[in-house]
Amino acid sequence: MAAPDPIVPQTGSKQPGAAPPPATPGRSNEASSPMREAWGQFLKNRPAVFGLALLAVIVGLVLYGHFIFDADPYDIVWMPLTPPGEEEGIWLGTDFLGRDMFTGLMKGGAPTLAVGLSAALITVVIGITMGSLAGFFGGWLDDLLMRLTEFFQVLPALLFAMVLVTLFSPSLWTIAFAIGIVSWPQTARLTRAEFLRIRELEYVTAARSIGAGNGRIIWRVILPNALPPLIVSATLTIGVAILFEAGLSFLGLGDPNTMSWGLMIGQNRNYLLDAWWPVTLPGLAIFLTVFAVSLVGDGLNDAFNPKLRSR
């Protein structure tokens, strides 16, 4: 029953061929740049702005925090497992070796974010490429790529990542790569499904009818319309990657030479019953980061969707 929503009450031409109708009030037709409009829309989305602010604080702290509180996260500063606030200057307590939690969180943040971001990037690049090719061209290419996707999807992700990390050095980059390799199939499937749906819509045929080639149709027509679920899934992937890294570290497969939130959780896990903070605090940091990223992702999605604009 959704009656069309004619917003612009147009006084049409009375005679065919008459001059176009005069401008009607009621709708602003400002033609600012798309970016600026999207940004304006983003700013109207309170949760997204909150997420962006939170993310800015986190990123600011982990990138620039050490200019203020410079210390070595491996230094043993006090008694092991000192609770937060008990000792002057050790606000967040110490871990099982007596290292300062606060310094650890500061220094461990950057590698964690880097792993999350690069893994998500790898996932998105491989996933969108595979998914869009499969969905757009169909046929044997689709078959081939989907078999490949299934192969990677049935791989036990954690096991595969463990193998990769043990075979190569357990550096952050190996970890990011391993996470990317095991998580792209989901993005690929999502992309493919969106491409299959949008490919059939008339505006794609319309683009072809004015002479657009395959590349243009994939990039300029279908992909922008397929983005909303992909953006959401990419932000989720950042979260998943961060957690995955924590999982690997938890299993003792993290890079022991680079402090990260995952490593902190992994190394302190055996003392969880004695002290909650060495595990919970990095966990909270991960949670807040993932939360902020997903709020921003939602906001981006809405900001770039013209239908939600100008409401």
Added chain:
Amino acid sequence: MADPLMSLRDLRVEFDTRHGRVTALSGISLDVMPGETLGIVGESGCGKSITALAMMGLVPNPPGHVTGGQILFQGEDITRAKPRRLRRLRGREIAMIFQEPMTSLNPVFTVGDQIAEAILLHQDVSRAQAEKQVVDLLATVGIPEPARRAKAYPHELSGGMRQRVMIAMAISCRPKLLIADEPTTALDVTVQAQIFDLMRDIQREFGVAIVLITHDMGAIAEMTDRVAVMYAGRIIEQGTSDQILDNPLHPYTRGLIGCIPVLGREAGDAASLPPLAEIPGIVPPLHLLGDGCAFAERCALADDYCRAVRPPLEEKGHPVACHHAGQGVPA
């Protein structure tokens, strides 16, 4: 004259929208006599479907509210009826068929099951009896091999067959009033002709009154006894179908009739046809309606008086709401 089967008395329906509260129906009054066919025409968004839903007591709430007037079915005001009473009326006394027969059938049950369900809901019969009735009904609505088709799922039937199934379901309890909201808009002309034929047969056989909602003046001509023309939530002209088609008084009705390229003798002439009459512009959105005539923005006869004062529905040969009714070029 007999008592009307269904009467709307000064019905008002309002909706909560992002533009605030808007009035979708502002004071609709009409009668449906037993056994007749009443047509309701107008462009989309004029309130035809809401009028139909109101007759069923089905105005979607939220966001809709019936804020005034009465809906009388055989003298009983259904705006005051208890939910239980309403459910009894629906399906049993008043039935409805919709525009899109695909989306109004449940895809996961066979059509036979769905009709049987409707029967069991309103009649005190056994499952086996209901199933037998289903086959009879499918035969009545002209479905070949009714026993086999009863076991089909909606997607296995063509659009025309699905609409026949909807009609079978609607007449399963011998309702007194059948409301058909653009029942053939999604169908081909050949199938539309079949469905119209079926509706006429059913009316003759069961004496059911039909409210036919359409935007097609051809359908009005061949199917209806009386017509109400709606614009922006009001009835702007009302009369017998011949009065409306042969002597339309409202500029909007004239436009509607003039703008359809109906088949005529001219089709056989070699000269190309003159341009169609145009109603310029579009139906104004409800939240932008002012105090004057809602059609003024699109009306060739509009003057300052029209824009300031809303014309009431007055008897001018037949009821019409226009200050300059009957003036200007006839359709």
Added chain:
Amino acid sequence: MNDAPLMSVRGLTVDFPLGRGGLFGKPQMLRAVRGVDFDLAPGRTLGLVGESGSGKTTTAMAAIRLAPASGGQVMFDGADLMALTPGQMRQHRRHLQVIFQDPYSSLNPRDRVGAIVREPLDLMDVGDPAGRAVRVEELFTLVGLRRDQMALFPHQFSGGQRQRISIARALATNPRLIVCDEPVSALDVAIQAQILNLLRRLQGEFGLSYLFISHDLGVVQFICDDIAVMYLGEIVEMADRPTLFSRPRHPYTAVLLEAAPSLARRKSQGYRRQGIVKGDPPSPLNLPPGCAFASRCPQAQDRCRAEKPALRDTGAGKVACHFPL
């Protein structure tokens, strides 16, 4: 019809694969268009009419290579479209444009309408950028939209206005032929008249040819010069407008005319439709050996069920029927 045709289609055939017959099975094919021939003269409008699923859209789209044809030849303005490389075909698209049925799905929701109308000019490298901007404004005026609406998105327009945008896009490159696939059937009657008048005015102004698809004979009568009636992927009758409407020869055409709405058929005068056609068309997967219309034809005889009628000249047009009316 004495001009050399602008477009000339011979033996056009289109098959769609139906799912896969298992991993190694041969896919089953649905033949949606079965050997269609027609000529379209410059400056004229050829109507394709027929029921839903009769193959109107597929025929038109295959003729301009927006759907893959599995056989047949299409000559357009001296070029054999089927023989062109994809790159050459893209160049030809400047002369061949389309207006689609659904004004809600034929415009990319993420683009501004100004950019939508401009896109063909950019793709075809027509003129310089400043000239394109002027052209877009010109087109907006031409189709009855305002220039200040160029920065809006498609969802901010009503159905009729969106169809005007589609028309502006189709006109942008000064095409010679526009395929109109039911351009008004999704619109309200009042809006339909606006668009039909606009299409006719533009045809007169620019000497356009239209391949006009519709299932509404009223609309066809208003806009078409020649009409081809399709049934199950074939043309069953073809004639110019006066001939087809005054003297339909194929029983299916007669049935369509009888079913078309008209103000003259009044319930008050006890109107009852005479020859309404029974049932639905047979499945295109399972066609009878003889005339495809035989299962519903009031005139059908034994010969019809055995032997397939060919499209023959009748002097005034063409008809595919053993016993034309």
